Amino acid sequence: xxxxxxxxxxxxxxxxxxxxxxxxxxxxxxxxxxxxxxxxxxxxxxxxxxxxxxxxxxxxxxxxxxxxxxxxxxxxxxxxxxxxxxxxxxxxxxxxxxxxxxxxxxxxxxxxxxxxxxxxxxxxxxxxxxxxxxxxxxxxxxxxxxxxxxxxxxxxxxxxxxxxxxxxxxxxxxxxxxxxxxxxxxxxxxxxxxxxxxxxxxxxxxxxxxxxxxxxxxxxxxxxxxxxxxxxxxxxxxxxxxxxxxxxxxxxxxxxxxxxxxxxxxxxxxxxxxxxxxxxxxxxxxxxxxxxxxxxxxxxxxxxxxxxxxxxxxxxxxxxxxxxxxxxxxxxxxxxxxxxxxxxxxxxxxxxxxxxxxxxxxxxxxxxxxxxxxxxxxxxxxxxxxxxxxxxxxxxxxxxxxxxxxxxxxxxxxxxxxxxxxxxxxxxxxxxxxxxxxxxxxxxxxxxxxxxxxxxxxxxxxxxxxxxxxxxxxxxxxxxxxxxxxxxxxxxxxxxxxxxxxxxxxxxxxxxxxxxxxxxxxxxxxxxxxxxxxxxxxxxxxxxxxxxxxxxxxxxxxxxxxxxxxxxxxxxxxxxxxxxxxxxxxxxxxxxxxxxxxxxxxxxxxxxxxxxxxxxxxxxxxxxxxxxxxxxxxxxxxxxxxxxxxxxxxxxxxxxxxxxxxxxxxxxxxxxxxxxxxxxxxxxxxxxxxxxxxxxxxxxxxxxxxxxxxxxxxxxxxxxxxxxxxxxxxxxxxxxxxxxxxxxxxxxxxxxxxxxxxxxxxxxxxxxxxxxxxxxxxxxxxxxxxxxxxxxxxxxxxxxxxxxxxxxxxxxxxxxxxxxxxxxxxxxxxxxxxxxxxxxxxxxx
Amino acid sequence: xxxxxxxxxxxxxxxxxxxxxxxxxxxxxxxxxxxxxxxxxxxxxxxxxxxxxxxxxxxxxxxxxxxxxxxxxxxxxxxxxxxxxxxxxxxxxxxx
Numbered sequence: 001x002x003x004x005x006x007x008x009x010x011x012x013x014x015x016x017x018x019x020x021x022x023x024x025x026x027x028x029x030x031x032x033x034x035x036x037x038x039x040x041x042x043x044x045x046x047x048x049x050x051x052x053x054x055x056x057x058x059x060x061x062x063x064x065x066x067x068x069x070x071x072x073x074x075x076x077x078x079x080x081x082x083x084x085x086x087x088x089x090x091x092x093x094x095x096x097x098x099x100x101x102x103x104x105x106x107x108x109x110x111x112x113x114x115x116x117x118x119x120x121x122x123x124x125x126x127x128x129x130x131x132x133x134x135x136x137x138x139x140x141x142x143x144x145x146x147x148x149x150x151x152x153x154x155x156x157x158x159x160x161x162x163x164x165x166x167x168x169x170x171x172x173x174x175x176x177x178x179x180x181x182x183x184x185x186x187x188x189x190x191x192x193x194x195x196x197x198x199x200x201x202x203x204x205x206x207x208x209x210x211x212x213x214x215x216x217x218x219x220x221x222x223x224x225x226x227x228x229x230x231x232x233x234x235x236x237x238x239x240x241x242x243x244x245x246x247x248x249x250x251x252x253x254x255x256x257x258x259x260x261x262x263x264x265x266x267x268x269x270x271x272x273x274x275x276x277x278x279x280x281x282x283x284x285x286x287x288x289x290x291x292x293x294x295x296x297x298x299x300x301x302x303x304x305x306x307x308x309x310x311x312x313x314x315x316x317x318x319x320x321x322x323x324x325x326x327x328x329x330x331x332x333x334x335x336x337x338x339x340x341x342x343x344x345x346x347x348x349x350x351x352x353x354x355x356x357x358x359x360x361x362x363x364x365x366x367x368x369x370x371x372x373x374x375x376x377x378x379x380x381x382x383x384x385x386x387x388x389x390x391x392x393x394x395x396x397x398x399x400x401x402x403x404x405x406x407x408x409x410x411x412x413x414x415x416x417x418x419x420x421x422x423x424x425x426x427x428x429x430x431x432x433x434x435x436x437x438x439x440x441x442x443x444x445x446x447x448x449x450x451x452x453x454x455x456x457x458x459x460x461x462x463x464x465x466x467x468x469x470x471x472x473x474x475x476x477x478x479x480x481x482x483x484x485x486x487x488x489x490x491x492x493x494x495x496x497x498x499x500x501x502x503x504x505x506x507x508x509x510x511x512x513x514x515x516x517x518x519x520x521x522x523x524x525x526x527x528x529x530x531x532x533x534x535x536x537x538x539x540x541x542x543x544x545x546x547x548x549x550x551x552x553x554x555x556x557x558x559x560x561x562x563x564x565x566x567x568x569x570x571x572x573x574x575x576x577x578x579x580x581x582x583x584x585x586x587x588x589x590x591x592x593x594x595x596x597x598x599x600x601x602x603x604x605x606x607x608x609x610x611x612x613x614x615x616x617x618x619x620x621x622x623x624x625x626x627x628x629x630x631x632x633x634x635x636x637x638x639x640x641x642x643x644x645x646x647x648x649x650x651x652x653x654x655x656x657x658x659x660x661x662x663x664x665x666x667x668x669x670x671x672x673x674x675x676x677x678x679x680x681x682x683x684x685x686x687x688x689x690x691x692x693x694x695x696x697x698x699x700x701x702x703x704x705x706x707x708x709x710x711x712x713x714x715x716x717x718x719x720x721x722x723x724x725x726x727x728x729x730x731x732x733x734x735x736x737x738x739x740x741x742x743x744x745x746x747x748x749x750x751x752x753x754x755x756x757x758x759x760x761x762x763x764x765x766x767x768x769x770x771x772x773x774x775x776x777x778x779x780x781x782x783x784x785x786x787x788x789x790x791x792x793x794x795x796x797x798x799x800x801x802x803x804x805x806x807x808x809x810x811x812x813x814x815x816x817x818x819x820x821x822x823x824x825x826x827x828x829x830x831x832x833x834x835x836x837x838x839x840x841x842x843x844x845x
Numbered sequence: 846x847x848x849x850x851x852x853x854x855x856x857x858x859x860x861x862x863x864x865x866x867x868x869x870x871x872x873x874x875x876x877x878x879x880x881x882x883x884x885x886x887x888x889x890x891x892x893x894x895x896x897x898x899x900x901x902x903x904x905x906x907x908x909x910x911x912x913x914x915x916x917x918x919x920x921x922x923x924x925x926x927x928x929x930x931x932x933x934x935x936x937x938x939x940x941x
Contacts, residue, residue, distance in 0.1 A: 002910045213915035304915070308922045315856040316930070319863040333870040333879050336937025341863060344930055583848055584912055695872075 051115025097160030221286020296363030380416025405465025456492025716755030
């Protein structure tokens, strides 16, 4: 058999090991992975706890957004109702959409990833447990404060996609829009933190032998989901940043009278916004593909085709953003291309639907609650998909644009594609985390109430839409025949809400969180999350030889529990997990994992504080909070990246693996590369904005400052990259002193700062200001991005200085040095590109 | 990196094709030039997708390693999808 890393696959034959394991191993695992008790539990970072909090918080936002929907339905039940005044209604629908998309759907999926993935992959935890905790707390505190803006009447009111000019200073002078821009911008950071965690987790912490071909479909779904977040979210992060800069600094990105363009926002928003739908749908459909084999008692039909469908969706969904903009007057040919892609993207979804139907028809399904929710979801999603193909056709799209037909379509897709599967997930996986399963009898009531309610609410909306009722109106006049369908929708909303209320009652009655004495594999799933587990996941990490290990590897559960596989004990006396190779999952090294810590929690609180206090313009307090957040992050990092003794440990059956690895094999390096891709995407979208504004408003553009300055700027940036790489090389040399390697990196960061300062000074003396024109705005946006990176590099330099001063920079290689060097080289490269672009266009090119 | 490029080859071709068409239509609008670019890019991308599929097919016959066969299988499927999707994506240039 071929190897990816040089690991001999014949070594797998040593497992399961024979003979009894020494006493006390399990107790040691229990002790090391023990959770803090009482109030200190908030410092816990274990995926079992963080995962369930995360799911709970996301569900809370689902309930809150649902309550807002009920209020809106009451207002619309009859014409000219006075339940919600216009402004309140605007805030309610904006909040409903924003909460459902940003605070429920994406976080819920991430939460399920945190909760389920380590068990499914048989990892002890995700590779960055503190990052998960940070992402959760930042999201939870930030989300609640964001929601609270409703009570002060300050909630955003411009719709969940916040189109300027409505959301510009001229039409939204209050701070409502800022709440959205800063609140959501910040929650996106939390989503990206989660995505990095999930990519590295899926690719590097799978059980040995779990090649990509044997990886559970949910892991595929989460991998594609996280990669899509990394590509799509930077676009909306940039959009929110630009709109906030326009509002705060008067830089006219979206003001056509001053060389901006309002449509730029729509491009940036929908380049994120449409993939977002698949970001939500793919993991949910992956969970359906995980449940159906157990529910139908047959292996999934077309496993490889589903993997292909995920990959194809990930690509094609980035070619459909402009179908939200068919009514804006784009070139006819562009419209045609987007229409074609929009129809094409329904094919991968169709592949999944047919695969599910085939699996059900081949198996012997039992009609229990999860099956009902899966089938109900499938039916609903297909209807939404069909109206999706309808609105992909341009003439029809023009007809129903901004009408209730679209409201019906999107709710069919999202409820059928995500919410019903989620409820199936609640029933299917609750026995994994609770002492008791949820009630089947109540479950069937819940399903039928929700299913009937859902169709009662949204089926009539197709008709109201075709009759001409626009979206986002707080009321309508009598006598236009809107009364009957609206009344049916309102009644349906309460029927659906009754179903959700029943689920809450069932949860209170039956859900009792536990890690080790759960209700067990009630529905007979075949994947690793059903192994017996503790807070450390399974006792030992099995060798996987099939897609359904529990079905195909008899006796696996007992052998895993008896410690007959990898890491049956604690090899170093610390929290640890096995890092495996990305393609074939061959064991590479033992990762030492961080345990509970108050710092991720505190840094999350202060980060949330920074963004939210900024909204109310208490700048001094906000900045203090920001500084505290940075200090907390640095303090959290300080304990990490410490090589341990021994350097090699026995991970079972005499197989020796290292405990400290640097460079492209290390999990930290992977995380940094993904972060740099995120930053690179933000930069790429800024370049798109640059050319977009130049393309549509060229008459506002003039040549930049002198070309002569390019020599010192590019020279400094080049020197910075060179010095940083030199520092890394020096670290490996025995004759270098304590300070020479780190000093080279620090000088590199200094050169970076000088290069940036020359570039900035050039533009300041040139006289073009951010507020002057679209060109000024986008040039200063590029300068601001580079400035932000340089500031972070300086911070990293200070951190490295402190670590070196305390003598904790390991030799001959060190992860902290590697990552700072990577970041410095990237910043220099972006700086060179940025300065060449802004000075050469327009004029020289 | 090579393994991923082979796995996703067809889909990468589709992405290149789509964005080339998008930029052509954005810059040259609905014109004869856009149609010509569309035709040229479509033919090039079809050739690339066909070559990738053929290469994966040949590789798949050559070895008996289970994982490599699986990954070549996905590469063949993704190349096949690209062949159809590229034609579909180019059609608007003939119709509009």
